[in-house]
Amino acid sequence: MSRHSGTEVLRYTAFSADPEGGNPAGVVLDASGLDEAAMLAVAAELGYSESAFLTRQGGPGEAGARDGAGEPGEAGARDGTGAPDNAGAQDGTGAREYTIRYFSPKAEVPFCGHATVATALALAERDGPGDLVFRTPAGTVPVTVTREGAELRATLTSVEPDVLDIAPADLAEALAALDWPAADLDPALPPRIAFAGARHLVLAAATRERLADLSYDFARLEALMHRLDLTTLQLVWRQAPDVFHVRDPFPVGGVVEDPATGAAAAAFGAYLRDRSLVPGTAVLTLHQGEDMGRPGTLTVELRADDARVRVSGTGTRLGD
The missing domain is CATH 3.10.310.10 (Diaminopimelate Epimerase; Chain A, domain 1)
Known part of the structure; x- marks a missing residue:
């Protein structure tokens, strides 16, 4: 302590x-x-x-x-x-x-x-x-x-989630701040704003290389996120039907990137279910922090009889 x-x-x-x-x-x-x-x-x-x-x-x-x-x-x-x-x-x-x-x-x-x-x-x-x-x-x-x-x-079990559309102009501004061409997005996972306690913009990269290359305009993205009441951007790449790699820019918190983001993981689980991209009952694995040198694993569980999303993981105490 x-x-x-x-x-x-x-x-x-x-x-x-x-x-x-x-x-x-x-x-x-x-x-x-x-x-x-x-x-x-x-x-x-x-x-x-x-x-x-x-x-x-x-x-x-x-x-x-x-x-x-x-x-x-x-x-x-x-x-x-x-x-x-x-x-x-x-x-x-x-x-x-x-x-x-x-x-x-x-x-x-x-x-x-x-x-x-x-x-x-x-x-x-x-x-x-x-x-x-x-x-x-x-x-x-x-x-x-x-x-x-x-x-x-x-x-943890999230609050009741929600998934919303994003206006084309707001999406264009997010991509401009990230310096991501729209062609680099995965069309199978369309952009949405997802909520499970906090709001996150979900953007899916078509390749692992696109996800790994993250260098964004901090002030520009922060301004957009304040306007849209976003906590992070949930940037994802789908490795397998139930395995994803994710990154979370967090300029509104004064942090360039979050190494492991449970709130965004819950929101992303709700997004996948809302878009019928996974079964109603599913267990998903999210890998985050690898590109920062702080790898972590988040497990996301969806249940067909419960709209809420469960996120689990281990942890350890750090030295003082």
């Missing part, structure tokens, strides 16, 4: 058991004394694409995240002495329940998959594997942590 801006912070990498792979995240297990400015300061000092902050409902750092029914979520109930219950409130099913917020170095984001996985693994190492419920600004996200041999694996 290290201290940043006076706050105790755990550091984990998500979607890889190798400390040199996956996507690092800061995790603050008790952010009840932090306001938004303090959380942002910690995230900026860490410099990771996102950091996660657990807060008590109604505490100084709590903005009142709400569940899918619009009711305030509860995290960190107090015991009879008035002290915070660090094990988390119970939701009636036995799951430990928390409120969580996510900050990039530049701004708060509504949902972050890799920081969710990192936080779940940190809680599992402290309190043991099991079921968790995270109240996020985007809605309620259940997470289950299991032990597989020596490794812990976290599986």
Whole structure:
């Protein structure tokens, strides 16, 4: 554990058991004394694409995240002495329940998959594997942590997803910012905006070489993403029917590229199902971070009887 801006912070990498792979995240297990400015300061000092902050409902750092029914979520109930219950409130099913917020170095984001996985693994190492419920600004996200041999694996279940068209002019601007000719796109995977807690523009490259060659206009892409309320671009190349390589530019977060992006993986799973590009029930493998030297693996599960998307991966704690 290290201290940043006076706050105790755990550091984990998500979607890889190798400390040199996956996507690092800061995790603050008790952010009840932090306001938004303090959380942002910690995230900026860490410099990771996102950091996660657990807060008590109604505490100084709590903005009142709400569940899918619009009711305030509860995290960190107090015991009879008035002290915070660090094990988390119970939701009636036995799951430990928390409120969580996510900050990039530049701004708060509504949902972050890799920081969710990192936080779940940190809680599992402290309190043991099991079921968790995270109240996020985007809605309620259940997470289950299991032990597989020596490794812990976290599986998050997204909020209800959605897939939207993108206007031709906005698509042209995105391609211009990337310096990608339209002819380099894979026509079998048409561009769409996908949502599963945050909005991502899905663009499919026709070749692995096109995906590997990423050098974009940071300011131009950032401006477009702010206008369209996008969190990342989900750039993909399909290696096999159920295997994809992906990259995620993240200029709105002050980061050139995200090494492993759970929120975008969930949105991409919803996109594939919406376009009937995979079976209704499917398990997909996404490889991300290879072009950055931080390889990670994200597993995406679709179920025919559930519109939500499940994303799972391993992780490991990083040295202080």
